[in-house]
Amino acid sequence: MDNDVSAGNTTTVVGRLALGITLLAFGLGYTGVIDGVTAADAVSVAQYVGGVALFVAGLMAFRDRDTVSGTAFSALGALWFTWAVSADAAVADNAAGLFLLLFALVALSLTFAGGDQLGQGAYGLFFVSLLLLAIARFADNDGLTKVGGWFAVAAGAVAWYAATAALAHWPTALPRRAAGRGVTATG
Secondary structure, three states: OOOOEOOOOHHHHHHHHHHHHHHHHHHHHHHOOOOOOOHHHHHHHHHHHHHHHHHHHHHHHHHOOOHHHHHHHHHHHHHHHHHHHOOOOOOOHHHHHHHHHHHHHHHHHHHHOOOOHHHHHHHHHHHHHHHHHHHHHHHOOHHHHHHHHHHHHHHHHHHHHHHHHHHHOOEOOOOOOOOOOOOOOOO
């Protein structure tokens, strides 16, 4: 099998679809790009798709001895479930910012955990999103909130593409140029 095209495994595909859909709903809510749609409208998706389904996908990945996906999906499932069930609670901006910052650190760990380029890209974009959203909560800055939302949308699109690419056998890695190729010396 070509190293640039992967069939993926079922657990990873399901986890990435759940993560992608949740990030897209969450991010679009924060961007304000769709009239009348806010992040609060993503609560059901976050609770059941991002929380429950992603956590179960994490447990299934652990069963398959995939510790990177198991850790990622379980931790992010906990994030989404917690975010969803506490969405209606009156929480101080600093407390909400701290919650987002702590999970930004989880996303940063997942970015460096290894795995494929698309997974690392999705987690890296999600890290930036959570970091910006945390800073926005600390500073009460709506502009940063929207930018953080767009980073979540980008992360969701990458996660969705990774799952779709695995199913459709599309490329999942950037091509690498062999050392010394493409450069010629002229004398």
